Amino acid sequence: MPEENAELAELIRKIALINAVKHEGKAQPAPVIGKLLAEKPELKPKVKEIASLVSKIVREINSFSLTEQKRIVEEKWPETLVKEKVEEVRRLPPLPNVEKYARVVTRFSPNPDCVLHLGSARAIVLCYEYAHMYHGKFILRFEDTDPKLKRPVLEFYNRIREDLAWLGCKPDEEYIQSDRTPIYYEYAEKLLKNGKAYVCTCPPERFREKISAKKPCECRSLPPEEQLERWKRMLEGQYKEGEAVVRIKTDLNHPNPAVRDWPALRIIDAEKHPHPRVGSKYNVWPLYNFACGLDDHLMGVTHIIRGKEHYTNMVRQKYMYEYLGWQYPEAIHYGRLKIVGASLSKSKIVQGIREGIYKDWDDPRLATFAALRRRGITPEAIRKLIIDV
Ligand SMILES: [Zn+2]
Structure with a gap:
């Protein structure tokens, strides 16, 4: 039965290699035999003869370097890596809360x-x-x-x-934000109505001057009715690009000037810059923190896993979450690869x-x-x- 033996040897080699890769390049005969008998219970009566074959093969496998062992496994039995992956995943640290x-x-x-x-x-x-x-x-x-x-x-x-x-x-x-513009408008209106946001029509450099001095611009304290009126004018296209921005109110004394009254929605010339999906339908578009912050809550995201460079965005978005009575998801920030x-x-x-x-x-x-x-x-x-x- 040479053919059958070759088949058996190949199976032992496979089990031994996988065992070796799992244990820093050193397979052990006992678990290899255990696994073999689990797969081929009919071999149980011949376990003594098989044990010596297993020892021989394990010795041979252990003489390879770990890299070589991994290469063979990857080449011959890539499907076993899927199993290995599951074990890797279990090693990820648990998520908080x-x-x-x-x-x-x-x-x-x-x-x-x-x-x-x-x-x-x-x-x-x-x-x-x-x-x-x-x-x-x-x-x-x-x-x-x-x-x-x-x-x-x-x-x-x-x-x-x-x-x-x-x-x-x-x-x-799957979601596509350009399909969700009406949702962003709805929340913009809500925040303007509640006095948590304002439409700033200051020239950008003037606003920057004010905000770096921790001072509000004139638009900030206008009543909600006036804000909603300006908002309507934004949507109707009565302002040009750069002439009006919806800003979320924050702490003007926040140590990071980039956090102070961050921009939520702005005007983009829809004729000059049509969107590849929705064309020139919208001339007011949400900025990153507004759309992303709203969507994370609305889509029920519980854990945000992203690069460290997003840390300030979390600080910005938390103001909006507070105004809307929402709880910010768990945020995990990792370093750049x-x-x-x-x-x-x-x-x-x-x-x-x-x-x-x-x-x-x-x-x-x-x-x-x-x-x-x-x-x-x-x-x-x-x-x-x-x-x-
Ligand atoms: Zn202003």
Whole structure:
């Protein structure tokens, strides 16, 4: 029965290799035999003969380096890495205050003004893995409310969806902010009515002067009726770009000037800067903190997992949450992932493509997911890298 023996030896080799990879490169005969008998209980009567074969194979496997062992497993039995991944996930530190919520909800919220690159991988993988670890929900939210400076591009919506699917991080729900403009208007009106926001018509430099001196501008104390009147004029297109901004009231003495009375909605010339999805329908667009802050609550996000650079945004948004009587989600801020030699800046990628420096989004010199995919880097490798960091 040489063929049968070869098959058995191969199975033992597989079990031993997986065992070795799990235990820093050193497999142990006993658990290998245990696993083997669990898979092939009919071998139980022959356990003595098998034990010596197992010992021999384990010795052989243990003579390989861990890197070599991992390479073989990845090449021959990639499906076992999926199992390994589940164990990796269990090693993620627990999320704070999970018990406060009925269900953990996380979100990844890219602006479709570029394809995804490795710089987004951590947010995606962590949000996805945590949602699954707690049997929660993972939301994909396109933040496409700046048709002027961060203009979204239609093809990127789909490319982003494809990138997430490739990475094995398919969202449970998807939202597109440019579909939600009426919701943002509704809350803007509510805050203006309650005296928690105001329409500032000061020239930007004048407002800056005032705010850096911790002084209110004249618009701030106007009554709600006047604010609503100005708001109506904004929507009707009676102000030009830059002439009116809705601002959220904050503490004018806040030590960080960037927090003081932050801008929530502004005018964008709809004819000059049509939105690729909704065209020239809207001339007032929410800014990042307003749309993102409202959506996190409205979509039931319980845990925001994002880069440290967003810390000030949380400070800004908390004022709005207080005014609306909402509780701010748990926020986890991590450091930036530094990858040497990979050009991570979105604007550089877009510029390089435009100038023809890079042939396409999957140019191997880029760290876009498309390029990584083309270079044969597996999504498992990326996920593992993120979880292990
Ligand atoms: Zn003003």
